[in-house]
Amino acid sequence: MTLHFPKKYLKARIVVLLMLLLMSGWLAAHEYLEKNLLIIHPWSDAVEKGAPRAILGLEIQDITAIDRLIGASTPVAKSVSLVIDGKTADAKEGIALIPGEHVVLGEGSNHFVLHDVLRDLEYGQQYPIFFVFEKAGTVEVEFLAGHH
Ligand SMILES: [Cu+2]
Secondary structure (H helix, E strand, C coil): CCCCCCHHHHHHHHHHHHHHHHHHHHHHCCEEECCCCEEEEEEECCCCCCCCEEEEEEEEECCCCCEEEEEEECCCEEEEEEEECCEECCCCCCEEECCCCCEEECCCCCEEEEEEECCCCCCCCEEEEEEEECCCEEEEEEEEECCC
16 A cells, blocks of 8 residues: 655644544543443434434443343433334333343434433533433433434
């Protein structure tokens, strides 16, 4: 492979690469370790106050005991529902958490929906959310608006 970039851009390219590395480290740090699972990077759509809905996703990893994610609530939305297989789920149904599995919730798969958003969810800002697990109980974390 031959690089055709003039030398004067080399420094700028290195700076950009270092910045990307730092940013990825910072984003990876948005995790919450609970006793039997790791909650990774909860996020939502960035929407304005009054939006009827915003999708909310997260990942769950390092599951060491069978559990079930059965709901969520947040002070920034009137209600939160869980969508499983494209349908609003019964709270008891929830999402099974099996040891060794890596669960990804988000657009195009199972996810949460915030209904009637009560304030602007600004890109890059974090807001509180309570996830409810059958065994782990209620866990308060923060989700990031606008970053998927
Ligand atoms: Cu994150």
